[in-house]
Amino acid sequence: MSTAAGGVTPMMAQYLEIKQANPDSLLFYRMGDFYEMFFDDAVAAAEALDIALTKRGKHLGEDIAMCGVPVHAAEGYLLTLIRKGFRVAIAEQLEDPAEAKKRGAKSVVKRDVVRLVTPGTLTEESLLDARRHNFLAAYATVRDEGALAWVDISTGALSVMTCSAMRLGPELARLGAREVLLAETIEADYAEMVSDLGAAVTPLGATSFDSTSGERRLCEIFRVGSLEGFGTFTRAEISALAGLVAYLEITQRGKLPLLRPPVKEGARAAMQIDAATRRSLELTSAMTGGRAGSLLGAVDRTVTAGGARLLERRLSAPSCQLDRIRDRQAAVAAMVEEATLAEPLREALRGVADIDRALSRLALERGGPRDMAGLRNSLAQAVEIAGLLEGRDLPELLADAARDLVGHDMLLALLEAALVAEPPLLARDGGFVAPGHDPDLDEARRLRDEGRSVIAGMQAEYARQTGIASLKIKHNNVLGYFIETTATHAEKMLAPPLSDSFIHRQTTASQVRFTTVELSELETKILNAGARALEIEKRLYASLREAMLDEAARLSELARALAEIDLACGLADLARARDWCRPVVDDSRAFEVCGGRHPVVEEALRRDGAPFVANDCDLGEAPIHLLTGPNMAGKSTYLRQNALIAVLAQAGAYVPAESAHVGIVSQLFSRVGASDDLARGRSTFMVEMVETAAILNQADDRALVILDEIGRGTATYDGLSIAWATLEHLHEVNRCRALFATHYHEMSALAGKLAGVENATVAVKEWEGEVVFLHEVRRGTADRSYGVQVARLAGLPDSVIERARVVLEALEAGEREGGGARRAVIDDLPLFAAAPPPAPVSPVKPSGVEARLEEVLPDELSPRDALALVYELKAMVGGKPG
Structure with a gap:
């Protein structure tokens, strides 16, 4: 492509015009079978995608940088760019090139952006994790009142809640939102916090959040005269919903996804869990990233994408509503008791497609015949599942689900008659309509x-x-x-x-x-x-698509019903296989677990063939337990397992224990493990103190708090004093249930001073200078931390271990003598280099048996030779052969 000095070709003029309208996005400019990028976009994309950077002509005397990706493989490249923080504008050819030629040789094919691809607006199957939601959120404030709205456009689920600025972080962490919309007027106040949670920040003009025009637009979308039929929404909530809709119209270029009516969530309907606690407990994602090693990964036995997403929602937001928890428990219990029913149900569910996401793709005209076939197959499976449930005495949740499985006979008959068994991916390929239909x-x-x-x-x-x-x-x-x-x-x-x-x-x-x-x-x-x-x-495709979208509301109810059945069956399968129990959940302050186990650790040990040592926990009479014991003994596992049992119980699942009684936990806080935040200038100790402050300032009397090693990041007496004061505050001010693990044995004295504190310890045994971890939690206190023994297990050099023993014995002696003795011991202690070397160890002459074994090559022994060797060795140690 060549241009006159200072001029541009018609095609490049078109490109620059479209790019000017989308300055914040990489522009995928369709040219035949490729999406091309030019100028700075090409440089950035080539680096991000690791593809070749070329050039195409000149502009203002400079080479025009260019790179491109094939249209048929674009989705993979889009996913890479989105994960690296880019937004992408897709400019398609809007007419046949032959039409452009009719207008003249220099005419350019009409092109325009048909869609903006952003982290929160993905719908393609290949760009999404089928078992996780992909939420786009919007936060709005109206006269000091805040509200959060969120939508997964791949499923159409739309929700909103009143949300203070303090609650915004925990709620976004619960949702795992990929992108958050903020009005430009408040962007500076929240952008850093949103970014810290791993979400992209997208500012919008204040007019996008206008509640008055937004309410009118919402009524148009849902074809109602008023939103009151969906609930009573505050101006802030309508403003947040308006921001979402405005952004969807911008990014989807007028093709709105298939949105469900907004659901208003109560602020106290679910257990409150902040971002730090979610990371610490690894509820839905392990610290290393991904599901493996998380609670979700350990308990997920669902067989449908919808069921998996429902489980993730339940674990992310355990309910605080007793009737809802008990309904969910009853559904699981029914499947536990009816194993002969649950297994056929699970087998039938394996044939169910992702109904919600298929409908969404069809609504946005990004679907295809396979989405239709998936819905057809799902309708057929729903009929089979309804037959399995027919005539049974089911708990309310499953009975409601069973009713929603039927009533789709006409649509099923249409799809079975219209579609071939295995249709192609794209409608433009043809061949998907069955013979005899038309x-x-x-x-x-x-x-x-x-x-x-x-x-x-x-x-x-x-x-x-x-x-x-x-x-x-x-x-x-x-x-x-x-x-x-x-x-x-x-x-x-x-x-x-x-x-x-x-x-x-x-x-x-x-x-x-x-x-x-x-x-x-x-x-x-x-x-x-x-x-x-x-x-x-x-x-015919357009006709079938219209027929399916006309039934979208009922199909969404069908998807919900199938997910509910799948989740109940999956949790029941887990409970039977792992011998979990149905917990008692009520409105008391009880927390009593008998034989509790950590679900993730137990799963890992089971794979290795090792047993898990179960432990009890009773926070009834003494709601705060002070736990002492050495590192590696299992304190952190014990703390976390009880927190996870509370999460599972209020999610409506069975729990890993012999029995459990859990009074509703309104808030869950965890300060376990060490981490720093160097990017924001926070040391490990500072991060620890910030998280501890959040707990002490927010925990109410129905909270469950687990704390591990508070105060360890500073000097001994500073740390002890902070830990001491923290425990007193939890007891006297927060008045919550808590498990408090520490190495400060001096704190055990608090059990005699505070009525609600009880001492507990993790038992160990010493054997010939080594420490054996029993992993048993008992009443009482530990008298030492066994740090030197743990250091030996970690592989520190023997010289360091022996030196540490000498220093430890000297310091402990000084501590017992009191006064200035400890200081004197430190002053008199010789340095490592001056310390007497350890006594030489005389080499032990190998015995005859050992010498004989050194000569043996086991891989070369026949069974007869091996037996003869056993007799020979027995004779050498004085035994009689035979």
């Missing part, structure tokens, strides 16, 4: 696929009609199809009555050629049959 399509296909046999049949008919057996129908590029006969027979065809039907076209030296009106029409049909068949299929 007569016009069947005829077009017959002509397309069987043109020769149709012509042969017509030839036979003309031969019979004329009585000329040698008559042929032939084809060439000049005449097309024609009837050919010899000159002798032609005279018959040129005379009435045959001349009325057969039209003379050409005479050659030995042959005469004719045509008929029917043959000309057939020729046109054959030549256009392929295109006509495709056009008919496209029309």
Whole structure:
């Protein structure tokens, strides 16, 4: 592409115009089978995608950088760019290039952006994790009142809640929002916090959040005169919903996704869990990233994408509503008791597609015949599942779900009649409509696929009609199809009555050629049959799509019902396989677990064939337990397992214990593990103090708090004093239930001073200088931390271990003597280099047995040789062979 100095080609002028309208996005500019990028976009994309950077002509005397990706592989490249923080504008060709040529040689194919691809607006199957939601959120404030709205456009789920600035972080952490919309007026106040949670920040003009115009637009979308039918929404909530809708109209270019009516969530309906606690407990994602090693990964036995997403929502937001928890428990209990029903249900559920996401893609015109086939198969499976549940005494949740499985007979019959068993991915490929569904399509296909046999049949008919057996129908590029006969027979065809039907076209030296009106029409049909068949299929596709979208609301209810059944069956399967129990959940302050286990650690140990040591926890009479014991003994595991049991119980699941009684936990806080935040100038100790402050300032009397090693990041007495004061505050001010693990044994004295504190310890045994971890939690206190023994297990050099023992014994002696003795011991302690070396160890001469074994190569021993060797070794140690 060359340009005059200072000028641009028409195509590049078009590109620059579109780019100017989308300055914050990489522009994918469609050119035939490629999306091309130019200038700075090309440089950034080439680096991010690791593809070749080339050039195409000049602009203002400079080379134009260029790179491109194939259209058929674009989704993979889009995913990479989105994960690296880019937004992408897709500019498609809006007309056939042939149309542009008709306007003149210099005319450019019309192009425009048809969609903006951002982290929160993904819908393609290949860009999403089928088992996780992909939320786009919007936060708005109106007269000091805040509200948070969120939507997963791949499923249409839309929710909103009143949300203070303090609650925004925990709620976004619960949702795992990928992108958050903020008005430009408040962007500076929240952008850093949103970014820290891993979400992209997108500012919008204040007009996008206008509640008055937003309310009108919402009413238009849901075709209602008022939003009151969906609930009573505050101005802030309507403002947040308005921001979402405005952004969807911007990014989807007018093609709104299939949104469900907004659901208003209560601020106290779910257990409050902040971001730090979610990371610490690894609820839905492990610290290393991904599901493996998380609670979700350990308990997920669902077989459908919808069921998996429902489980993630339940674990992310355990309910605080007793009736809802008990309904969910009852559904799981029914499947635990009816194993012979649960297994066939799970098998039938395996054939269910992702109904919500298929509907969303169809609504946005990004779906295809396979989405329709998936819905057809799901409807058929729903009928089978309804049959399995029919006539059974089911708990309310499952009974409601069973009712929503039926009533789709007409749509199922239509889809079964219209679609082939295994349709292609794209409608433009054709071949997805079943034979016999449409007569016009069947005829077009017959002509397309069987043109020769149709012509042969017509030839036979003309031969019979004329009585000329040698008559042929032939084809060439000049005449097309024609009837050919010899000159002798032609005279018959040129005379009435045959001349009325057969039209003379050409005479050659030995042959005469004719045509008929029917043959000309057939020729046109054959030549256009392929295109006509495709056009008919496209029309039928649009008709089927419309029929499915007309049933979207009921299909969404079907998807919800199938997910509910799947989740109940999955949790029941887990409970049976792992011997979990149904917990008692009530409105008390009880927290009593007998034989509790950590679900993730137990799963890992089970794979290794090792047992998990179960432990009790009773926070009834003494709601705060002070836990002491050495590192590696299992304190952190014990703390976390009880927190996870509370989460599972209020999610409606069974729990890993012999029995459990959990009074509703309103808030869950965890300060376990060490981390720093160097990017914001926070040391490990500072992060610890910030998280501890959040707990002490927010925990109410129904909270459950687990704290591990508070105060360890500073000097001993500073740390002890902070830990001491923290425990007193939890007892006297927060008055919550808590498990407090510490190495400060001095704190055990608080059990005698505070009525609600009880001491507990993790038992260990010493054997020949080594420490053996029993992993048993008992009442009482630890008298030491066994740090040196743990250091030996970690592999520190023997010289360091021995030196540490000497220093430890000296310091402990000084501590017992009190006063200035400790200082004197430190002053008198010789340095490592000056310390006497350890006594040399005399080499032990190997025994005859050991010497003999050194000579043995086990891989070369036959069974007879091995047996003979055993007898030989027994004789060497004084035994009698045989």
